[in-house]
Amino acid sequence: xxxxxxxxxxxxxxxxxxxxxxxxxxxxxxxxxxxxxxxxxxxxxxxxxxxxxxxxxxxxxxxxxxxxxxxxxxxxxxxxxxxxxxxxxxxxxxxxxxxxxxxxxxxxxxxxxxxxxxxxxxxxxxxxxxxxxxxxxxxxxxxxxxxxxxxxxxxxxxxxxxxxxxxxxxxxxxxxxxxxxxxxxxxxxxxxxxxxxxxxxxxxxxxxxxxxxxxxxxxxxxxxxxxxxxxxxxxxxxxxxxxxxxxxxxxxxxxxxxxxxxxxxxxxxxxxxxxxxxxxxxxxxxxxxxxxxxxxxxxxxxxxxxxxx
Amino acid sequence: xxxxxxxxxxxxxxxxxxxxxxxxxxxxxxxxxxxxxxxxxxxxxxxxxxxxxxxxxxxxxxxxxxxxxxxxxxxxxxxxxxxxxxxxxxxxxxxxxxxxxxxxxxxxxxxxxxxxxxxxxxxxxxxxxxxxxxxxxxxxxxxxxxxxxxxxxxxxxxxxxxxxxxxxxxxxxxxxxxxxxxxxxxxxxxxxxxxxxxxxxxxxxxxxxxxxxxxxxxxxxxxxxxxxxxxxxxxxxxxxxxxxxxxxxxxxxxxxxxxxxxxxxxxxxxxxxxxxxxxxxxxxxxxxxxxxxxxxxxxxxxxxxxxxxxxxxxxxxxxxxxxxxxxxxxxxxxxxxxxxxxxxxxxxxxxxxxxxxxxxxxxxxxxxxxxxxxxxxxxxxxxxxxxxxxxxxxxxxxxxxxxxxxxxxxxxxxxx
Numbered sequence: 001x002x003x004x005x006x007x008x009x010x011x012x013x014x015x016x017x018x019x020x021x022x023x024x025x026x027x028x029x030x031x032x033x034x035x036x037x038x039x040x041x042x043x044x045x046x047x048x049x050x051x052x053x054x055x056x057x058x059x060x061x062x063x064x065x066x067x068x069x070x071x072x073x074x075x076x077x078x079x080x081x082x083x084x085x086x087x088x089x090x091x092x093x094x095x096x097x098x099x100x101x102x103x104x105x106x107x108x109x110x111x112x113x114x115x116x117x118x119x120x121x122x123x124x125x126x127x128x129x130x131x132x133x134x135x136x137x138x139x140x141x142x143x144x145x146x147x148x149x150x151x152x153x154x155x156x157x158x159x160x161x162x163x164x165x166x167x168x169x170x171x172x173x174x175x176x177x178x179x180x181x182x183x184x185x186x187x188x189x190x191x192x193x194x195x196x197x198x199x200x201x202x203x204x205x206x207x208x209x210x211x212x213x214x215x216x217x218x219x220x221x222x223x224x225x226x227x228x229x230x231x232x233x234x235x236x237x238x239x240x241x242x243x244x245x246x247x248x249x250x251x252x253x254x255x256x257x258x259x260x261x262x263x264x265x266x267x268x269x270x271x272x273x274x275x276x277x278x279x280x281x282x283x284x285x286x287x288x289x290x291x292x293x294x295x296x297x298x299x300x301x302x303x304x305x306x307x308x309x
Numbered sequence: 310x311x312x313x314x315x316x317x318x319x320x321x322x323x324x325x326x327x328x329x330x331x332x333x334x335x336x337x338x339x340x341x342x343x344x345x346x347x348x349x350x351x352x353x354x355x356x357x358x359x360x361x362x363x364x365x366x367x368x369x370x371x372x373x374x375x376x377x378x379x380x381x382x383x384x385x386x387x388x389x390x391x392x393x394x395x396x397x398x399x400x401x402x403x404x405x406x407x408x409x410x411x412x413x414x415x416x417x418x419x420x421x422x423x424x425x426x427x428x429x430x431x432x433x434x435x436x437x438x439x440x441x442x443x444x445x446x447x448x449x450x451x452x453x454x455x456x457x458x459x460x461x462x463x464x465x466x467x468x469x470x471x472x473x474x475x476x477x478x479x480x481x482x483x484x485x486x487x488x489x490x491x492x493x494x495x496x497x498x499x500x501x502x503x504x505x506x507x508x509x510x511x512x513x514x515x516x517x518x519x520x521x522x523x524x525x526x527x528x529x530x531x532x533x534x535x536x537x538x539x540x541x542x543x544x545x546x547x548x549x550x551x552x553x554x555x556x557x558x559x560x561x562x563x564x565x566x567x568x569x570x571x572x573x574x575x576x577x578x579x580x581x582x583x584x585x586x587x588x589x590x591x592x593x594x595x596x597x598x599x600x601x602x603x604x605x606x607x608x609x610x611x612x613x614x615x616x617x618x619x620x621x622x623x624x625x626x627x628x629x630x631x632x633x634x635x636x637x638x639x640x641x642x643x644x645x646x647x648x649x650x651x652x653x654x655x656x657x658x659x660x661x662x663x664x665x666x667x668x669x670x671x672x673x674x675x676x677x678x679x680x681x682x683x684x685x686x687x688x689x690x691x692x693x694x695x696x697x698x699x700x701x702x703x704x705x706x707x708x709x710x711x712x713x714x715x716x717x718x719x720x721x722x723x724x725x
Contacts, residue, residue, distance in 0.1 A: 044400070047402060047408075057551065058545070058549050058550055058551045059549075059551035062549060062551065074547055074549070075549050076357065076360075076544040076545045076546065076547055076549075077544065077545040077550070078360060078542055078543070078544045078545070079542040079543050079544075081542070092360070092544060122402045122403045122406075123402075123403060124400045124401065124402045124403075124408065125379075125382075125400045125401035125402075126400065127398050127399065127400045129383070129386060129399075131383075131386075131674075132674055132675055132676075132677075135672060135673055135674050135677070136673055136674075136677045138672060139668055139669045139671075139672035139673045139677060140669070142668050142672065143664070143665040143668040143669060146664055146665070146668060147661055147664065147665060150660070150661055150664055151661065154657055155657075187675075187676055188354075188606055188607065188676070190607070190676050190677060191606065191607030191610045191611075191676050191677075191679075191680045192610065194607075194610075194669065194677065194680050194681075195610045195611070195613070195614050195680070197665070198614050198662055198665060198666075198684060199614060199617060199618075201658075201661055201662060201665065202618055202621065202658045202659075202661070202662055205654075205657050205658040205661050206621070206625060206654055206658055209653070209654040209657055209658070210654075213650075234632070237628055238621075238624050238625055238628045241574060241624045241628075242617070242620065242621040242624050244570065245567045245570055245571070245617065245620050245621075245624070246617045246620075248563060248566040248567055248570060249560070249563035249564065249566070249567055249613065249617070250563070251563070252559045252560070252562045252563030252566060253556065253559045253560065253563060255559070256555060256558060256559035256562060257552070257555055257556040257559040257560075258548075258549065258551060258552025258553070258554075258555040258556055259552060260548045260549050260552040260556075261548070261552060261555075261556045261559075261606075264606065264610075268610075
């Protein structure tokens with residue numbers, strides 16, 4: 001940990017931004033070409049009503065469908081209808097569109113669990129309405145504008161703008177990684193994206209807070225660059241510790257949680273990592289470069305000998 | 310003996326918090342976890358609910374077309390959302406069916422009540438002739454009563470509606486027009502004068518809730534097709550019961566990892582921060598249960614983010630205290646200065662998050678709202694527990710006099 005508090009962070013401010021720009025462009029490229037792999041919540045698919053003669057568990061059905069098609073279906077047990085055998089179990093299975101081959105393989109493999117009957121098979125629409133998505137985006141947009149205003153009042157306008165740019169960066173990177181890995185996007189993605197936004201905002205405000213404090217509290221003979229670097233050095237330990245706490249939680253969910261929670265936890269993990277480094281790499285570096293060129297109060301090189309850290 | 314008293318109070322708090330959490334988390338049948346689960350409302354994704362299939366049929370409202378089925382789906386969605394039922398699932402099935410799944414219903418009948426009858430809206434004159442149907446209503450809204458107290462419901466008619474309504478209101482001045490939803494009479498405004506132009510208001514000294522409920526019923530009643538129920542039964546959670554148990558265990562293990570990490574980093578204060586986190590968890594649960602929150606996966610994400618921010622608040626404060634101690638401050642003044650300087654940071658980060666949560670709650674629907682509620686409650690509470698309460702605990706610990714600088718924060722004596 002010690003070396004992290006000795007890096008001359010702001011010496012490399014431009015390199016960070018180039019790195020951030022490249023990763024954002026790669027993410028956008030992936031989003032444009034590959035797109036997001038929209039799951040059943042967004043694109044609709046198949047709804048199968050399957051009745052087994054014997055008692056079968058949700059987990060068994062899930063495993064078989066996974067082996068047969070490679071798809072993690074949404075499976076709900078339902079009250080049994082019109083079965084002769086009291087041990088019968090019935091499931092509603094939602095999957096994305098299946099090819100004929102996938103369907104054959106699925107129906108063949110389900111026989112391993114005992115004999116069954118397909119009561120119905122229908123094409124179903126998306127469950128996430130476009131209205132929900134629009135409202136979510138509108139809400140996020142307004143929340144971001146208000147955050148710029150709040151940070152402008154409490155800190156300064158440029159910090160508000162750079163903080164929000166860092167947030168946009170995090171969401172693009174998170175979506176880009178999901179697009180590159182072709183992870184299925186379902187309605188829980190909305191909640192995961194919001195969580196990433198919240199975490200990232202909190203992280204950026206803490207870094208900005210330290211910059212604000214040191215800006216008004218310059219050490220003798222300290223250049224603007226040294227001041228910004230010292231701020232990052234002071235705050236980096238906290239960023240790492242908090243990041244590790246959150247990642248501990250998420251790794252536990254990824255390793256031990258069920259398959260349905262995996263995509264959710266993975267999204268949060270990518271977002272947390274992006275959010276942690278972007279507070280420094282995007283928000284602080286961008287603010288530093290912008291502020292340096294804008295404000296005569298901050299001289300470039302140090303005139304006196306630097307203060308002892 | 311001042312130190313002794315402080316130690317006693319501290320020990321009592323630790324035992325109380327540990328005991329409460331232990332009691333409510335223990336999986337044994339006759340303990341608190343069962344009681345909490347009884348009071349906890351869980352969403353469709355975590356617990357399941359009712360699965361109801363409606364089929365569009367040709368009727369006097371018109372023939373069934375795919376567009377009309379889509380429109381009917383939107384009407385049902387709006388109606389359920391207006392009732393504030395958490396995160397229903399509504400989808401079109403095949404060509405003419407709509408699947409509705411909603412949580413929180415004890416049985417099918419209650420779920421049917423919630424969806425509301427797939428009602429046909431009709432306006433009848435005093436002789437029982439049909440004046441208007443749901444097809445003629447474009448939109449109902451709520452407005453402040455311009456001429457008196459309370460609220461009014463505004464109606465905007467479309468198609469042949471304005472003309473039909475004008476004729477009827479010219480004929481029946483001084484008489485009521487009956488607004489029916491299927492066989493239920495929902496309102497009977499009296500005609501004051503002929504109403505041209507297809508814009509009408511219903512005044513009835515409504516409160517804002519009554520007015521918006523009536524508007525929702527009128528809007529929701531405007532189903533473009535007749536729907537009949539073809540299937541209704543209970544279903545298990547959409548996330549899969551198999552997966553939820555695993556996730557809960559994973560969450561618990563992750564949480565224990567975070568608590569141990571805090572102790573490892575900050576020794577005694579870390580342990581005290583864990584106690585404060587325990588108090589936070591208890592308060593959070595009490596508040597969410599009290600406001601009747603329906604727990605869903607997005608809601609739990611909000612809770613987790615709140616925990617993350619509470620942990621972060623403590624990390625920020627303790628790092629500050631370490632900084633102050635390294636500068637050579639004494640223990641008490643270091644703690645005071647650390648809390649004092651970190652307080653602004655924590656406050657700013659929490660307020661920014663709380664603002665965002667409030668906006669998401671106000672504008673969002675479904676999962677967005679579920680997330681916003683728990684996040685808002687979490688940030689407001691952690692401002693208290695992560696700052697005020699943990700500070701008080703640490704002061705108690707210092708007053709016992711058992712901890713010198715070295716053991717309390719793991720800082721080497723006055724490094725320079």
